[in-house]
Amino acid sequence: EVQLVESGGGLVQPGGSLRLSCAASGFTFSSYAMSWVRQTPGKGLEWFSGISGGGSGTYYADSVKGRFTISRANSENTLYLQMDSLRAEDTAIYYCVKGSRGSYPYYFDSWGQGTLVTVSP
Amino acid sequence: EIVLTQSPGTLSLSPGERATLSCRASQSVSSSYLAWYQQKPGQAPRLLIYAASTRATGIPDRFRGSGSGTDFTLTISRLEPEDFAVYYCQPYGSSRAFGQGTKVEIK
Numbered sequence: 438e439v440q441l442v443e444s445g446g447g448l449v450q451p452g453g454s455l456r457l458s459c460a461a462s463g464f465t466f467s468s469y470a471m472s473w474v475r476q477t478p479g480k481g482l483e484w485f486s487g488i489s490g491g492g493s494g495t496y497y498a499d500s501v502k503g504r505f506t507i508s509r510a511n512s513e514n515t516l517y518l519q520m521d522s523l524r525a526e527d528t529a530i531y532y533c534v535k536g537s538r539g540s541y542p543y544y545f546d547s548w549g550q551g552t553l554v555t556v557s558p
Numbered sequence: 559e560i561v562l563t564q565s566p567g568t569l570s571l572s573p574g575e576r577a578t579l580s581c582r583a584s585q586s587v588s589s590s591y592l593a594w595y596q597q598k599p600g601q602a603p604r605l606l607i608y609a610a611s612t613r614a615t616g617i618p619d620r621f622r623g624s625g626s627g628t629d630f631t632l633t634i635s636r637l638e639p640e641d642f643a644v645y646y647c648q649p650y651g652s653s654r655a656f657g658q659g660t661k662v663e664i665k
Binding site for chain 1: 588591593595597602603608648650655657
């Protein structure tokens with residue numbers, strides 16, 4: 438059974454940094470692309486970052502480009518998201534999501550339970 | 559980037575009724591790389607349909623996806639109590655932007 442467990446969320450001040458982790462199990466981690474998707478409370482879903490199975494390809498939406506960095510440690514079955522220069526509009530539930538294959542194109546076939554990030558003074 | 563428009567925003571139906579949800583893309587979705595997800599309150603989204611019409615593992619056959627190009631439809635043939643939720647469509651080729659969602663609520 439695929440399991441994705443996010444951690445690292447919490448309250449941070451504007452301009453601050455936070456690092457999210459996602460521990461994966463139940464599948465061959467290095468064979469699948471991974472993504473981060475966020476959801477503003479009461480609103481819809483936003484894909485904003487993805488990484489290929491081997492880690493060589495990384496992708497970002499314009500909303501986070503230059504501020505967020507996605508990475509993975511395949512030996513540890515862990516996905517990371519380094520978030521810098523955080524803004525109030527980054528407040529959201531952050532989901533770790535497994536891709537259906539190692540690289541583009543892939544749909545999201547498994548989701549973590551999400552971790553809440555709140556950016557506020 | 560492909561912009562998805564889902565309609566209606568809210569669908570009010572009774573259990574046992576048929577639900578028809580629309581997803582329209584601003585440009586053609588390559589190779590029908592279109593997925594549908596279901597999200598219940600307090601839960602993460604769940605994959606329902608991929609490649610426009612293929613049900614994900616464990617999804618009952620009352621869920622049917624159809625369409626190609628710019629127009630896609632999710633049909634729930636007979637609503638069960640557990641089907642009342644928000645549904646999102648998403649292309650997964652060159653664009654990964656989600657639609658804004660359709661809420662299926664109990665009438």
